[in-house]
Amino acid sequence: MDLELRHLKTIRAIADAGSLTRAATVLGLAQPALSAQLKRIERALGGTLFERGRDGVRATALGDLVLDRARVVLPAVCELQEEAVRFARQGAGGYRLGGTHGPLLGGLVDRLARTEPGAQVTTYTSWSEREIARGVAAARLDFALVGVCGESGPPEAGRLAWTEVARDPVHVMLAADHPLAARAEIELAELAAEAWSDVPGDGCFGDCFAAACARAGFTPACVYETDTASCVHLVQVGRAVGLCRATFPATPGLVTRPLAGTPLVWRHLLGWHPEGRAAGRAAAVLAHARAAHTDALTRSAAHTPAPSPDRAVPVPARASGAVRASGAGRE
Known part of the structure; x- marks a missing residue:
């Protein structure tokens, strides 16, 4: 016998009532029929769920385990049914x-x-x-x-x-104090020595980026593949640069600039x-x-004007070090 929701309701009713007789009344069953059903449920679960005594029934350790699960499953199923009804009506x-x-x-x-x-x-x-x-x-x-x-x-x-x-041209994302941040557009080849940040994905963007770098005369070494917030942080502190869509929102501490010749496009x-x-x-x-x-x-960072070269921009201190990575942020 496979365990069903009605069996869990039966087990909970017995535990709540404290006796088979009272549970049978609540469930609208004859007491012998409830006893027989409980035995079938216990056989399916491999052990005794309740100890019978003069004062009623008390859950065994197995019974407590099943009751704990039932108290989670039954309300969840009820909520699912209610949500499904609302959705169907809608x-x-x-x-x-x-x-x-x-x-x-x-x-x-x-x-x-x-x-x-x-x-x-x-x-x-x-x-x-x-x-x-x-x-x-x-x-x-x-x-x-x-x-x-x-x-x-x-x-x-x-x-x-x-x-x-x-469809948008893909932009490069730089720290606001990056030496190239004041440029109106940037050649991909000018970023050959940079580390790159990347977000996960199963499309071909990584391959397209690698091909664009090859056409620009360099091969990225490796990749910081992480979530968007971490990619942004790596750019802000100068640990990496990244690629982003033109819709990337304006963010303190970084700027986005077009790549010359539009080597990458996002649709x-x-x-x-x-x-x-x-x-x-x-x-x-x-x-x-x-x-x-x-x-x-x-609202995008692409609308952020280039900073004046003779004006300091308050940004987090840039990280030092020679760690290199590669990739293409797709945010």
């Missing part, structure tokens, strides 16, 4: 969004919440563009907001419909299942995503 009015890390997902959520205040908007984030796309293909998500470099194809291209939200994409429940709303969501991109650009 129907096509809800939005399940998946995205990689960056400002566009938050901007899209904000715009949907403002224009449709009654709609439920849920989000799921991952470093993996493929994981997000699989979630849409499996109907766990309605829309995927991800990116690819250059003309690379999106994940799940044969199953999902994809539309370009925007923001919106994907959905053409036969999914959200397909009819794709045009509206795409318009919101494009507006969120425009908003992100106006």
Whole structure:
């Protein structure tokens, strides 16, 4: 016999009632039928759950273990049922969004919440563009907001419909006191001796960056692959430089500058299942995503003016040392 939720409810009812007789009354069963059911449950779990006595029943050590789990599982299942009912009643009015890390997902959520205040908007984030796309293909998500470099194809291209939200030149992210920070644009080759910071991902951006470096005449040595906050910190203290999208938000202690000749391009994409429940709303969501991109650009570090060479910029002290790394921050 497989353990079911109704069995956990039975065990909890017996423990709460303190006797089989009272539990049978609560459950609407005859006492012999409840006793027989309890024996089947105990056989399935491999041991006695309650000790019987003149004053009722008392949980054994195994019974306490099962009760502890039941007190977690049963409320969680109840909450799941309630949330599912709310979601089903809401129907096509809800939005399940998946995205990689960056400002566009938050901007899209904000715009949907403002224009449709009654709609439920849920989000799921991952470093993996493929994981997000699989979630849409499996109907766990309605829309995927991800990116690819250059003309690379999106994940799940044969199953999902994809539309370009925007395309941005990739910028370099520098400490505000970096010797090149005052430049309007920077040649990639001028950064050959730098360390680089990177964020995780399963796309081809790392390969595209390595190819761009090869065309510029150098090969990056290694990579600091870490979360966005750590990448920013490494740049702020001068331990590394990084690459970022033009939508990267303005951040104290660093600047972003275009790379001369635009050796790398980032394409923001919106994907959905053409036969999914959200397909009819794709045009509206795409318009919101494009507006969120425009908003992100106006707040981005790319709009930060270059500091005057004769004016000091207050930033954290730059780190010393000859540690080198390579990579391409995709934020």
